[in-house]
Amino acid sequence: MSALHTVKVDGEARYDILIGPGLLGDARIAHTLRGKHALIVSDANVAPLYADRVEAALRSGRPALHVARYVMPAGEQEKTLARFCECLDALAALGATRDAAVIALGGGVVGDLAGFAAACWMRGIDVVQIPTTLLSMVDSSVGGKTAVDLPAGKNLVGAFHAPRAVIADTAVLRTLPARELRAGLAEVVKYGAVFDENFFSWLEAHASALVAGEDAALAEAIARSCQYKAEVVSRDPFEHGERALLNFGHTFGHAIECELGYAGTDRDALNHGEAVAVGMVLAARLSAAVGRAPLSDARRVETLLQHLGLPTAIPAGLDAPALLARMRLDKKAVAGGLRFILLNHIGDATVVSGVPDQAVLEVLRAG
Template sequence: MSTDGIRTVEVALGARRYPVWIGRGLLGDAARWRARLRGRHALVVSNTTVAPLYLERVAQGLEGLHWSSFLLEDGEAHKSFANVGRVLEALAALGATRDACVIALGGGVVGDLAGFAAACWMRGVDFVQMPTTLLAMVDSSVGGKTGVNLPAGKNLAGAFHQPRAVVADIDTLATLPDREYRAGLAEVIKGAAIGDEDFFAWLEANADALAARADAPLAEAIARKVRYKAGVVARDETEQGERALLNLGHTFGHALETAGRYTTLLHGEAVAIGMLLAARLSERLGMGPAADTARLRRLLVRLGLPTGVPAGSDPQHLLDRMRLDKKNTAGALRLILWRGIGRAEIVAGVPEPAVLATLEEACRAGQRSA
């Protein structure tokens, strides 16, 4: 940590590097982030929930530039091609040139969509991530994945486009609803579950403090998750191998989100359920121990996250959605499973009957709890 209380994690991609700043007061610290803007045009993409709270702080740092803002409605359902088109129209109205910068002020929906628009405008202009949710701070703002949803599935259209900087101002979490905050903790747990059993044990020891949003443990958890992800991205930027591990629980989770038309579950909630389903499937396949599945479930419950599929879920429908996942190859399911906490691996050719049996078991449990 620096003397001003700001943690910095560097994402290194060969000769390309960018900082992830984590701490308090960062949105108003224009002296830090303004230097990452190279031109005279900037478009701030935000939403109707976040902008009234934080747009003015960012605007003060844009003084002297030719800038404007574009606001989305809040929610996953608005991460669409139609709204990408509207952002591009806003860039055109601004007269944005090749050295323009798109600033994403909001959660993962804003960051994914704004980054995709930045990748498209004049075949790629700068963008800066200013995540305002815990989920975005620890996951979607880092690593350069951008994209939008289609009716057929989540994030099926997108591009790899790295930001110039990530400005994670922890002050913004003070206005984050409890449900959104807990959803972000699911992504923190995911990083530990994939490849860091010591971090998982740290989360277990600090679960109560994290649930209460205690400053020091929260900043430490964010930094540790970002540092882990930055290392993975540096080794595999475009997800040709190791980076796919970061999708633990996502194939199950995305199917649940799509089945609910992006209105039933938050992304982090879907990932929490998906991780547990992946652990149970690993058990079924003789890979992961039941004790570690139980340990994961206990931590999810302690942090207020869901562990069961929504009542009324259809197992065959979920499996059909899973077949559309981007990680699949040659028509076969390719999932991230584990051999226990901290030991995730990519498994190709996962037998569909085992996946369907895992989903059927979860759906039966969901019906009993309804």
């Protein structure tokens, strides 16, 4: 194994993010565990590919470990309270004690649901995040946000529960479907847009290499994205301040996902990363519409996303007032109304409350 990157997350909950090829079969996975029980949580797409390898690594490092699996159907539509309860039932059947661990092996859906189960079982046990998509490597596996969806909205039931470790095996990205790779790149763009114009420029220069899945470019993008998120999470673990900047594009994106019914597996629908890509374009346009950022920055965001093969327009048939209504129920809304993450310029963003509904509606209708 070579090219191992380690990103340290500090703050109240300290843990390491390991990034590199070949980590799924490495015994250091077992070294993260404290007790005698481990539940591997995965989905029907990922488990056949990687669960045996992870279990073998666990047993190699801890021969006396009791290991079980909970494999859920794949897809955002499965991130429900019913699947969450099945995961808890699997922990009960394993006899998981307070020092047990949940091993979240999969993309963001698995990571969110497994992390929430770990947060709730006996009021909180360890979770080790092993993300298998680019999107989950650079976003959902880091920072301790866990949740399931309700029909009324995305991620409305959840908890903050920091992982014990994050282990990102970059080799799995070589077989990731092209659409899923592009979806992850949307979250990578987010970090450049809100934190670092130099990184945004680097992404513009390396867009073709990233879309082609070149190992060196992806490893650099993952490590830098995780470093940005680790720094913010260590300072603001519960999203009371600057961590909200990580939601750039998400207020719009989550509303689009919810209106589409989380049907991101359908060819004509949008998955999470695609919805966030559209949301970032809308947020950048709103930034210009309210006079915070130049329109040229919105065009620059849109152009980069298009070069990465991501959608930049609201799907046909979605109603602007209905999307606005969804936003009002979004978990990022506060008592005073909607909050948006808006650009001052690329590399610098801020949380803005009190944006007029009419301005939002105009952006949605033009989107």
